[in-house]
Amino acid sequence: MSDVSRENHGSSPTSTLFDRVGGLDFFERLAARFYVGVRSDPVLLALYPQPDDLDSARWRLASFLAQYWGGPTTYSDERGHPRLRMRHATFPIDEAMRDRWLAHMAAALEGCDLPGTVSADDARIIRGEMGDYFFRAADHLRNV
Numbered sequence: 001m002s003d004v005s006r007e008n009h010g011s012s013p014t015s016t017l018f019d020r021v022g023g024l025d026f027f028e029r030l031a032a033r034f035y036v037g038v039r040s041d042p043v044l045l046a047l048y049p050q051p052d053d054l055d056s057a058r059w060r061l062a063s064f065l066a067q068y069w070g071g072p073t074t075y076s077d078e079r080g081h082p083r084l085r086m087r088h089a090t091f092p093i094d095e096a097m098r099d100r101w102l103a104h105m106a107a108a109l110e111g112c113d114l115p116g117t118v119s120a121d122d123a124r125i126i127r128g129e130m131g132d133y134f135f136r137a138a139d140h141l142r143n144v
């Protein structure tokens with residue numbers, strides 16, 4: 001992108017991704033879509049300690065992501081330091097499991113509308129940035 005100012009559409013160049021996607025609502029929709037995918041996937045679902053109560057897990061994911069991308073620190077207020085590798089240590093995560101998780105997240109990300117004020121170019125940048133992060137984060141959680 002050659003003209004950075006063109007990409008901001010009135011928002012500050014220093015605004016966080018949390019702000020650019022429209023705040024908590026986006027992460028709640030993203031986590032909700034993601035968990036529709038998880039529910040449909042018996043192999044991934046088998047890892048969840050409480051497969052009948054995914055609402056709590058969905059909120060933990062939404063609030064974590066909102067915090068990670070610059071939103072309020074609600075996740076840490078409720079759960080303490082994320083320590084995601086430690087919190088995933090009891091779930092056997094190999095490459096195939098990582099890829100399942102990523103496939104559901106990619107589908108959720110693709111299906112989640114961004115605010116109407118976000119241009120198509122910016123939407124591609126935002127989804128790219130989030131997709132790269134998800135790959136790095138999920139790969140880091142592999143433990144078998």
Ligand code: HEM
Nearest residue numbers: 047048057060061064079087091093097098101137138141
């Ligand atoms: C690599 C594949 C992954 C698998 C198989 C997996 C699986 C799980 C499972 C089974 C849980 C327990 C559900 C619960 O909270 O009750 C969990 C929790 C969680 N996962 Fe993952 N996960 C993966 C990747 C990720 C990634 C990449 C992130 C973040 C970018 C993430 C964020 C979280 C968070 C925030 C929690 C709640 C932790 C807590 O506060 O207890 N997970 N995950």
